[in-house]
Amino acid sequence: GAGVSQSPRYKVAKRGQDVALRCDPISGHVSLFWYQQALGQGPEFLTYFQNEAQLDKSGLPSDRFFAERPEGSVSTLKIQRTQQEDSAVYLCASSLGRGGPGEQYFGPGTRLTVT
Amino acid sequence: GENVEQHPSTLSVQEGDSAVIKCTYSDSASNYFPWYKQELGKRPQLIIDIRSNVGEKKDQRIAVTLNKTAKHFSLHITETQPEDSAVYFCAASPFSGGYQKVTFGTGTKLQVIP
Numbered sequence: 001g002a003g004v005s006q007s008p009r010y011k012v013a014k015r016g017q018d019v020a021l022r023c024d025p026i027s028g029h030v031s032l033f034w035y036q037q038a039l040g041q042g043p044e045f046l047t048y049f050q051n052e053a054q055l056d057k058s059g060l061p062s063d064r065f066f067a068e069r070p071e072g073s074v075s076t077l078k079i080q081r082t083q084q085e086d087s088a089v090y091l092c093a094s095s096l097g098r099g100g101p102g103e104q105y106f107g108p109g110t111r112l113t114v115t
Numbered sequence: 116g117e118n119v120e121q122h123p124s125t126l127s128v129q130e131g132d133s134a135v136i137k138c139t140y141s142d143s144a145s146n147y148f149p150w151y152k153q154e155l156g157k158r159p160q161l162i163i164d165i166r167s168n169v170g171e172k173k174d175q176r177i178a179v180t181l182n183k184t185a186k187h188f189s190l191h192i193t194e195t196q197p198e199d200s201a202v203y204f205c206a207a208s209p210f211s212g213g214y215q216k217v218t219f220g221t222g223t224k225l226q227v228i229p
Contacts, residue, residue, distance in 0.1 A: 031215065042121075042204045042219035043159065055214060058116075091158070101147035101166065101210035104217060106158040 002026070004107035006092050012113045013082045021077045021110045023092030030097030033104060034067055034077050037089045046090075049075060050097060082114045117142040119207050121220030129228050134192045136223045138205035141186065145207040147215065148181060148188050153222075154201045162203075163190070195227045 005024045013019050025032050030051055035043035036059075045059040051072040060067070064083075069075040079086055089111050093104040118141040128134050140148075149164035165172045165179045165188065172179050176195075181188040188207075192199055202224050208217040 033217075040222070042206075042222050045216060045218065048214065048216060050214065056216060095215065097215075101164075101208060101215045103149070103161045103164070104215075106160070108158050 004092060004094055004105050006090075006107035006110050008110060009108060010111050010113075012115060015083060015114055016081050018078065018080045019082055019112065021079075021090050021092075021112070023075045023077070023094075023107060025073065025075070025092070025094030026105055027073075028096070029094035029105075030072075031095045031104075032069055032075050033093045033095075034075070035091040035093065036061075037091055037109070039088075043091055046077070079112075082112075084114050087112055087114045117145060117207055117209070117216075117218040119205060119218050119220040121205050121223055123223060124221065125224045125226070127226045127228060128195050130195060130197060132195055134190075134195055134199070134225055134227075136190045136203055136205065136225075137187060138189070138207075138220050139185075139187045140207040140218075142207065142209060143186065144209040144211075147208040147210050147217075148179070149206050149208070149217070150179060150190050151204045151206065151219075152201045153204065159204060192225075195225075197227050197229050200225055200227045 032049040034046040048056040049069040064080045066078045089109040092107040146167035151159035153159040178191045202222045205220040
């Protein structure tokens with residue numbers, strides 16, 4: 001079946017622009033995660049959804065970052081008034097979310113470059 | 116919150132030799148420890164994971180050991196091959212009430228020299 005998909009794959013934004021990044025998780029996966037991965041670093045947790053409920057947003061770096069998953073499937077990460085330090089790869093991952101801890105399946109990521 | 120440290124940051128081995136990557140974690144509530152492999156420009160992919168109720172798990176050339184008392188776990192790759200070259204991330208996660216928050220290490224870049 002289809003894996004996790006993300007769009008766009010690449011985004012160049014001028015500083016101050018708003019961007020929206022989309023994630024399509026694996027069908028039926030309850031849990032959805034967003035991560036930020038800077039060059040040469042591990043993925044850093046941003047936020048977590050269980051179905052449509054955002055249960056943890058402790059990793060969002062500022063109030064310019066906002067995420068939603070209104071129908072419990074597709075999720076959007078929005079960054080307002082982008083800054084250069086927002087340049088990174090944004091990874092989405094989904095997992096079954098039932099029956100104990102398990103594999104998180106990652107999407108290909110969106111590489112955001114803020115100029 | 117959880118803090119995961121990973122060593123070494125880079126590792127070069129000759130093809131056929133073994134590679135070992137070590138990680139420590141801080142949160143005693145963590146009970147799930149996955150390892151991900153990320154090739155250049157690609158997404159992270161799970162290669163092996165271990166839960167806290169076991170001390171060792173093996174899958175062909177890959178094995179992971181866990182010492183809960185010392186809060187450290189290691190990845191062992193035997194008979195390395197050039198296609199093992201990638202960045203490897205360890206991670207730790209407490210799992211409670213259906214919520215699994217994974218904290219990643221900073222990665223180890225493994226180079227297997229033919």
